Amino acid sequence: MRNAWLLAINTLKQTARKKGTLIILLVLPVIGVLVAMAAYGSIGSSSVTLGVVDQDHSNVTGDLVKSLDQEGQFKILSLDEQDIETYLTAGKVDSVLIIPQGFAESITNGSITNGTGDIKENLAAPRLVSIKGEAATAWVQNYTNLYLQNLQDLSQAAGGNGEVFEALYHKYQEKNVALTVNKVQDQTKSKGMTTQSIGFLIMFMMLGAGTTADMILKEKRNRTYYRICAAPVSPRTYVLGNVMANLFLVLIQIILTLFLMSKVLRIETFVPLPELFLILMLFGLVAIGLGLIIVAFANDSVQAGTLQTLIITPTCMLSGCFWPLAIMPKSVQRIAEFLPQTWAIAAIEKLQAGSAFSQVGINLAIILAFALAFFLIAAYRFGKNNEVKTFI
Amino acid sequence: MPVAKIENLVKKFGDAVAVDNVSLQIEQGEIFGILGPNGAGKSTIINVICGLLSFDAGKVEILGREIKRDPVYCKRNIGIVPQDIAIYEDLSAFENVKFFATLYGLRGMGLKERVEEALDFVGLKDKAHSYPKAFSGGMKRRLNIACALAHRPKLIIMDEPTVGIDPQSRNHILRSVKKLNELGCTIIYTSHYMEEVEEICSKIAIIDHGKVIAEGTKDELKAIVMNTNGVWITVDSVHQVSAERLKEIKGVVHVEIKDNTVKITSSADINNLDKIILYFTGNGIPLKNIESKAPDLETVFLTLTGRKLRD
Numbered sequence A: 001m002r003n004a005w006l007l008a009i010n011t012l013k014q015t016a017r018k019k020g021t022l023i024i025l026l027v028l029p030v031i032g033v034l035v036a037m038a039a040y041g042s043i044g045s046s047s048v049t050l051g052v053v054d055q056d057h058s059n060v061t062g063d064l065v066k067s068l069d070q071e072g073q074f075k076i077l078s079l080d081e082q083d084i085e086t087y088l089t090a091g092k093v094d095s096v097l098i099i100p101q102g103f104a105e106s107i108t109n110g111s112i113t114n115g116t117g118d119i120k121e122n123l124a125a126p127r128l129v130s131i132k133g134e135a136a137t138a139w140v141q142n143y144t145n146l147y148l149q150n151l152q153d154l155s156q157a158a159g160g161n162g163e164v165f166e167a168l169y170h171k172y173q174e175k176n177v178a179l180t181v182n183k184v185q186d187q188t189k190s191k192g193m194t195t196q197s198i199g200f201l202i203m204f205m206m207l208g209a210g211t212t213a214d215m216i217l218k219e220k221r222n223r224t225y226y227r228i229c230a231a232p233v234s235p236r237t238y239v240l241g242n243v244m245a246n247l248f249l250v251l252i253q254i255i256l257t258l259f260l261m262s263k264v265l266r267i268e269t270f271v272p273l274p275e276l277f278l279i280l281m282l283f284g285l286v287a288i289g290l291g292l293i294i295v296a297f298a299n300d301s302v303q304a305g306t307l308q309t310l311i312i313t314p315t316c317m318l319s320g321c322f323w324p325l326a327i328m329p330k331s332v333q334r335i336a337e338f339l340p341q342t343w344a345i346a347a348i349e350k351l352q353a354g355s356a357f358s359q360v361g362i363n364l365a366i367i368l369a370f371a372l373a374f375f376l377i378a379a380y381r382f383g384k385n386n387e388v389k390t391f392i
Numbered sequence B: 001m002p003v004a005k006i007e008n009l010v011k012k013f014g015d016a017v018a019v020d021n022v023s024l025q026i027e028q029g030e031i032f033g034i035l036g037p038n039g040a041g042k043s044t045i046i047n048v049i050c051g052l053l054s055f056d057a058g059k060v061e062i063l064g065r066e067i068k069r070d071p072v073y074c075k076r077n078i079g080i081v082p083q084d085i086a087i088y089e090d091l092s093a094f095e096n097v098k099f100f101a102t103l104y105g106l107r108g109m110g111l112k113e114r115v116e117e118a119l120d121f122v123g124l125k126d127k128a129h130s131y132p133k134a135f136s137g138g139m140k141r142r143l144n145i146a147c148a149l150a151h152r153p154k155l156i157i158m159d160e161p162t163v164g165i166d167p168q169s170r171n172h173i174l175r176s177v178k179k180l181n182e183l184g185c186t187i188i189y190t191s192h193y194m195e196e197v198e199e200i201c202s203k204i205a206i207i208d209h210g211k212v213i214a215e216g217t218k219d220e221l222k223a224i225v226m227n228t229n230g231v232w233i234t235v236d237s238v239h240q241v242s243a244e245r246l247k248e249i250k251g252v253v254h255v256e257i258k259d260n261t262v263k264i265t266s267s268a269d270i271n272n273l274d275k276i277i278l279y280f281t282g283n284g285i286p287l288k289n290i291e292s293k294a295p296d297l298e299t300v301f302l303t304l305t306g307r308k309l310r311d
């Protein structure tokens, strides 16, 4: 055990002295988070124009439009109903929010809600028309829903009494701006940002584990493996040492990324950090197992590098590390089910959607099974060619 | 109790027999030379002794314990200097020696001392904190040796430790081997340089095609060829010299032409020097020098196999 520890320290020491390796291990995950931020940051910037058709012309709707404008995410353009199509097709607006007549009325008397907080399909509820994808409208939807939620809370408090509502509403508006901003979060955006950052982290974890496993080939090449085996060290201890070094590096990667996301960039992940951490650590085992398999089957570093690229990049693409799995064809989604990354990302998305941690147990079990299978295959292969003769 | 005992060792790679029924016994305090040409099976024997290679038949014991039964004990008592340099380029000389020493269980206060001692021994003390990247071939070879010493093994095995280095480093290494031996280490030393083996080894086994073809002390081995003597004739140009014609002279067993020297080995009981000289003068080849040579290990190998150790 002491020897495994010594081997791990030695591997880490050498990794720390290689600039290229350090970059792959530590800098790339950071860049991944930043790229994910940038990708999501651009959605909902002022380059998106939102048309608003206010058929209600009430105080309440005026305030809603004003507050949308103040968020600064969109250029707001007031439209008439008959202009919607022209503006949309001409691309002058990206989406249109239609606030129907009677909106304020139905808010005031509480008819817009079904009491559980969901927005009822109701003539008086605002509609969103858009030709861009969900990404462009998601933010508005979220925002409006939350705004409505607030109104509806007031309405419920007023018990359908118009005057009481009016009074409450005024109070709400007065001290409100800060409150609204606090309450309204663009969940879609930061959820997506989280998944994508994690997607990148997953890829870089896999690349990193491959790089560290590659140290084994290097030690065979420079004959230090021969010397290590001539010392009282079994091949099993040797591999254990490498796995320990790898685990440590994966740990650093995860902590670094999570710290960056939650403490520096303050992305709301919607998943408790310990749960996120656990999922990622489990996936770290998968990454290490895969790295060992590649090294066990490759004859030299070049071959290992090629295998690594051929395996990691496409599987990360297929499994939704870079973009949501949902946008890909059904057949691809089928294939994705056979990739460990899919299950890690799905676990995170489930948790984001409000599932309890116990509900992702199946995902964790599958990830663990992948890791176990990889370790077994690698161990079998190492056992077969552990005789040093192949490296003399 | 012998330090290493090999009995009827057989090692095959597929159908090829690399070590063919070899038996060797290395006693405490010996410098045991294993001499043989490329591919003779030297490294294969070494790898088996170090527990790095399984074998097909036979028995290997280190300090009375079987390598298959008690590999950890055996490995602990062996220091290996591999034929190929086995060091980390990214670690300093000190860190290299230290790392390998820790694998043998060294730690704490004693560790640093032992590492420094080992580096000092191979003359790299002042380079302790430099990186092998900047080392010459000879310095790397010396570091390669230091890595095998820090845990103070009873048996040190050196597999061609002087391959491809400058004469100065080589002499340094040969001196340190002798010094290690004086300090009480038993040493197995393989080489295909017979001069080296002749200079330092107290006992020698000559190996060819995986078989021991002769074994004994220097003198015992030379006694095999006492019935031959050699004459080296230096000429201006070896153009006209025909080895074939020289071999026709009675008593000549071998002729080798190298640079401007013709090396002729003859049976000791036939005096043919006059005929040899006659061959040269008769063909109008002026002689520059004639030297009589006592038999050496090269001659031994030549006599036993009809081939030279090296080309």
Ligand SMILES: Nc1ncnc2c1ncn2[C@@H]1O[C@H](COP(=O)(O)OP(=O)(O)OP(=O)(O)O)[C@@H](O)[C@H]1O
Pocket (backbone or CB within 6 Å): A389, A390, A392, B013, B016, B017, B018, B036, B037, B038, B039, B040, B041, B042, B043, B044, B045, B083, B192
């Ligand atoms: N891993 C291996 N697989 C197959 N054949 C091998 C292997 N290792 C050695 N051999 C063969 O075994 C024979 C002995 O090789 P070995 O390396 O022991 O020779 P050696 O005496 O050390 O030679 P050298 O002076 O070149 O180091 C050679 O014919 C070699 O080709």
Ligand SMILES: [Mg+2]
Pocket (backbone or CB within 6 Å): B042, B043, B044, B083, B159, B160
């Ligand atoms: Mg060899």
